[in-house]
Amino acid sequence: MSSTFFGVNGVLVLFSLWLCTKIFLYLWRGSRTVTTKLGGPPSTSRILGLSREIIESRDMSTTYEEWAACYGPVYQVPLMFGRKKVVLTDPKALVHFYNSERAVYTKTDNDRLFIGRIFGRGVLWAEGDMHKRQRKALTPAFSNAAIRRLTAVFFDSAYKLKSFWDATLDSTSDGSAIIEVQEWMNRVALDSIGIAGFSHDFRYLEGQESPVTAAFEAMSVLPTGLSTKVVFALSFYFPFLLSVPTPRMRLFWELRRSLNVIAERLLANTRREKEGGVAEEFTDKSVIGLLLKAELADELYMTQEEVVAQNVLLLAGAQILSVDMKQLQAISLTWALIELAKYPEIQNKLRKDLARFGGTDPTWDQLVSVNELPYLDATVHEVLRLHPPVPETVRIAGCDDVIPLGTPVVTPSGETISSIAIAQGTTVFSPIRCINRSEALWGPDAKVFKPERWFEDLSLPAKDLQGHRHILSFHDGPRICLGKAFALAEFKAVLSVLIRNFVFEFPDGPDTTIETHVAIVPRPKVFGQDGAKVPLRVRRVD
Numbered sequence: 447m448s449s450t451f452f453g454v455n456g457v458l459v460l461f462s463l464w465l466c467t468k469i470f471l472y473l474w475r476g477s478r479t480v481t482t483k484l485g486g487p488p489s490t491s492r493i494l495g496l497s498r499e500i501i502e503s504r505d506m507s508t509t510y511e512e513w514a515a516c517y518g519p520v521y522q523v524p525l526m527f528g529r530k531k532v533v534l535t536d537p538k539a540l541v542h543f544y545n546s547e548r549a550v551y552t553k554t555d556n557d558r559l560f561i562g563r564i565f566g567r568g569v570l571w572a573e574g575d576m577h578k579r580q581r582k583a584l585t586p587a588f589s590n591a592a593i594r595r596l597t598a599v600f601f602d603s604a605y606k607l608k609s610f611w612d613a614t615l616d617s618t619s620d621g622s623a624i625i626e627v628q629e630w631m632n633r634v635a636l637d638s639i640g641i642a643g644f645s646h647d648f649r650y651l652e653g654q655e656s657p658v659t660a661a662f663e664a665m666s667v668l669p670t671g672l673s674t675k676v677v678f679a680l681s682f683y684f685p686f687l688l689s690v691p692t693p694r695m696r697l698f699w700e701l702r703r704s705l706n707v708i709a710e711r712l713l714a715n716t717r718r719e720k721e722g723g724v725a726e727e728f729t730d731k732s733v734i735g736l737l738l739k740a741e742l743a744d745e746l747y748m749t750q751e752e753v754v755a756q757n758v759l760l761l762a763g764a765q766i767l768s769v770d771m772k773q774l775q776a777i778s779l780t781w782a783l784i785e786l787a788k789y790p791e792i793q794n795k796l797r798k799d800l801a802r803f804g805g806t807d808p809t810w811d812q813l814v815s816v817n818e819l820p821y822l823d824a825t826v827h828e829v830l831r832l833h834p835p836v837p838e839t840v841r842i843a844g845c846d847d848v849i850p851l852g853t854p855v856v857t858p859s860g861e862t863i864s865s866i867a868i869a870q871g872t873t874v875f876s877p878i879r880c881i882n883r884s885e886a887l888w889g890p891d892a893k894v895f896k897p898e899r900w901f902e903d904l905s906l907p908a909k910d911l912q913g914h915r916h917i918l919s920f921h922d923g924p925r926i927c928l929g930k931a932f933a934l935a936e937f938k939a940v941l942s943v944l945i946r947n948f949v950f951e952f953p954d955g956p957d958t959t960i961e962t963h964v965a966i967v968p969r970p971k972v973f974g975q976d977g978a979k980v981p982l983r984v985r986r987v988d
Contacts, residue, residue, distance in 0.1 A: 479846040479867060479869040479870070480867070480869055481530075481532065481866070481867060481868055481869045481872045482857065482863065482866040482867045482868075483522075483857060483858060483859070484517070484518075484520060484521050484522045484532065484855065484857060484858075484866065485517040485518060485521050485522075485855070485856070485857065485858050486513065486517050486521040486522040486523055486524070486530075486533075487513055487516075487517070487521075487523060487524075488524075489524040493526070493527065494526055495523070495524030495525045495526055495527075495528075495529070495530075496523055496524055496525065497525050497526045500523075504961075504962045504964055504968075505879075505962055506877070506880075507837065507877060507879040507880040507883060508880075510533060510535070510877040510880040511535075511880050511883070511884055511885070511886075513533070514533075514535045514880075514884070514886065515886070517855075518853070518855035518856065519534075519535045519536035519539070519851070519852075519853050519855065519886075520532065520533070520534055520535070520536050520539055520849075520851060520855055520866060521533055521855075523875075525873070529873065530872075530873070531840070531873040531874065531875045532866070532868065532872060532873065532874050532875065533875045533876075533877060534849070534874065534875065534876050535877065535880065535881055535884065535886075535887075536851050536852050536853055537852055537887070537907060537908070537910035537911050538850055538851060538852030538853075538910060539849045539850065539851055539852070539866075540876060540881070540911060540918070540922075541910070541911065541912050541922075542849050542850055543841075543849065543874060543876060543923075544839075544876075544912070544913075544918075544921070544922035544923035544925075544926075545912075545922075545923045545924075546847065546923070547841065547923045547924055547925050548573060548574060548577055548578070548923075548924045548925065550843060550844055550845055550847050551841035551842070551843060551844065551847075551874060552573045552574075552841060552842060552844050553573065553841065553842070554840075554841075554842045554873075557840070558571055558573070566702070566706075568580065569581055569584060569928070577924075577925075578924075581924075581928060584928055585928065588928050588929050588931065588932055590931065593810065593931055593932050593935055594810040594811075596642040596932070596935075597809075597810040597813065597935055597939060599638055599641050599642040600638050600642065600935065600936045600939035600940060601807050601939050601943065602638075602641075603634050603637050603638035603641070603651070603940070604634065604638075604939060604940040604942075604943035604944065605943060606634075606637070606651050607630060607633070607634045607651060607940075607943075607944075608943060608944075608947055608948075610630075610651065611623075611625065611630075611948065611984060612986075615984070615985065615986060621985055621986060622983055622984065622985035623983070623984055623985075624953055624981050624982070624983055624984075625981065625982060625983075625984045626979050626980065626981050627780060627783050627950075627980050627981075627982050627984075628776075628780045628969065628970070628971075628978055628979060628980045629979075630651075631775070631776045631777075631779040631780045631783075632650075632776045633650040633651045634651060634775075634776075634779075634940060635775040635776035635779070636648050636650045636658075636659065636776075637649065637650050637651050638775070638936060638940070639775070639936075642932075642936075656704070657700055657703075657704040658704045775933070775936055775937060775940070777833070777835055777969060777970070778829055778830065778833065778835060778937060779937065779940060779941060780969070780970055780980055781829050781832070781833040781970060782825065782826070782829045782937075782941055783944070783950050783980070783982060784960055784970055784980060785828075785829060785832075785895045786825075786945070786950055787950045787951055787952050787956065787958075787982055788895065788952070788956045788958075789895060789956070790951070790956065792825070792895070792897060793945065793949070793950065795821055795897075796821050796822060796825050796897075796945050797945050797946065797987065798821075799819060799820065799821035799822055800819070800822065800942055800945060800946050801946070803942075803946070807939075807942070807943070808938075808939075808942060810935060813934075813935050813938045813939060813942075814931065814934065814935060814938075819938070819942075820901070821897060822938055822941070822942060823900070823938075824897035824898065824899075824900035824901065825897045825941075826934065826937055826938055826941065827897075827900055827915055827917070828895060828896065828897045828899070828900065829895075830917060830919040830920075831882045831883070831888075831917045831919065832882065832883060832893070832895060833879075833970075834878050834879050834882055834917070834918065834919035835919065836878060836919070836921070837877070837878055837879040837968075838875065838876060838877050838878050838879070839875070839876040839878060839918075839921065840873065840874075840875050840876075841873075841874050841875075842871060842872065842873055842874070843868045843869065843870050843871060843872045843874060844870065845870050846867070846868065846869055846870050847867075847868040848865050848866070848867055848868070849865060849866050849868055849874075850864065850865045851863070851864050851865055851866065852907075852910060876918065878918045878919065881911070881918055882917050882918060882919065884908075886907065887906060887907045887908040887911075888906055888908050889906050900915075904916060913926075914926070914927075914930060920933075946987065947986065947987055948984050948985065948986060948987060949984070949985050949986070949987055950982045950983070950984060951982060951983045951985075952972075952982060952983070953981060953982070953983050958972055958973070959972070959973035960972060960973065960980075961973050963977060963978035
């Protein structure tokens with residue numbers, strides 16, 4: 447595909463589209479506000495800008511950091527057809543940007559078109575007053591009381607996983623086994639979010655197959671070739687491409703269909719409960735069960751379409767691409783086991799932190815407390831800092847704006863400025879993974895896995911970020927992750943069970959190389975493995 451797409455005919459087509467776009471933008475802008483011209487990396491193509499390099503890159507976070515060091519904490523990057531994106535790594539600018547979401551910075555029309563077609567018109571799709579109303583209706587499902595009731599589900603799934611691993615270890619002569627942990631993290635994630643989120647047991651841990659589990663398996667291993675990436679990138683300029691039945695799109699369509707069937711079944715059950723006068727203590731307490739009650743509530747009304755569209759919560763919870771829920775469990779748990787296998791001394795410290803519980807489990811209040819389980823809390827947040835599930839935020843300015851800067855920048859004309867003008871229609875970009883790992887913000891050891899940093903008073907520039915614990919892994923502003931507490935409780939519950947009961951090691955030692963498996967959802971993998979596989983030696987705690 448690459449040789450054809452970027453051949454002579456492809457270049458001519460792209461040049462024609464680029465020229466038309468430039469003429470249109472020139473006529474449309476007229477005397478409108480112009481975005482401040484900023485420094486930035488030079489384009490390698492008059493038509494493609496740096497889009498090809500971005501599309502083909504496995505990880506742009508280091509590159510964004512290098513550009514920030516070279517051009518300043520706010521700069522611009524050339525994209526396809528003469529468009530540019532303004533990249534923010536300045537804390538003061540980022541605070542303004544995230545706080546201005548919904549009022550100024552929104553998803554592009556094509557973003558929303560894609561989300562609406564794939565996930566429905568739920569909270570991830572909504573903007574403005576509609577987003578505010580849907581989020582308000584969602585809030586009770588993520589209250590402390592609601593999450594406290596669901597904590598037992600997280601522990602149940604973790605112990606079910608433990609029973610399968612115990613059976614495997616019992617069958618070995620030395621009590622240890624090489625286990626591909628990423629597959630099991632996928633299974634425990636989908637089963638726990640299925641029950642807690644949808645009152646639906648996928649029984650994925652037991653190996654039961656369904657259209658949903660098949661779609662998730664495919665998303666874990668299906669390579670994302672250049673042709674798929676190009677079609678996906680171009681769809682933001684030419685929405686009709688979203689109708690092209692690429693492997694990615696077919697998976698999304700099938701996944702949405704399957705989840706809608708489940709959500710509609712639950713909606714029918716909830717209506718029967720209400721009509722049958724079922725006592726409140728016996729009604730469905732899952733996340734989606736509480737959301738479905740909002741369908742009939744006068745104050746927090748949600749339409750059936752909006753309620754069913756919240757299947758994006760399940761997608762996000764298990765592993766897909768949403769910011770509005772806790773996409774973290776499967777991939778973040780895998781990263782946690784990788785980091786703990788790399789650093790056995792940290793794994794032992796975490797085990798010691800959990801040892802006082804013996805054969806019992808922490809309560810929900812203990813899980814969410816920073817003081818009750820300090821090393822568990824620090825380990826989880828360090829994983830989220832280094833490996834944010836959502837690596838970036840892309841928005842478009844819905845109106846003209848001025849973004850203040852904490853650190854002045856010098857423009858290409860030599861002018862030093864402390865704020866930048868953003869014209870309506872400008873793409874603004876927050877590279878979350880870069881920011882979370884930036885040495886300029888977090889110090890020279892920013893890329894080192896160091897849970898102890900969370901016990902220190904933060905005096906670094908990162909302290910000026912307003913995200914949860916000064917990281918952007920849960921987003922920020924009015925669209926900050928609604929399921930943050932839900933996500934943290936689940937992550938901590940499962941990790942606590944695994945570390946109390948098992949020791950994790952790399953078969954080839956702690957210096958094993960980890961790389962990114964480029965699939966529909968990027969995942970960690972051990973170098974040399976065929977696919978997104980992370981085999982670890984697992985044995986019981988002595």
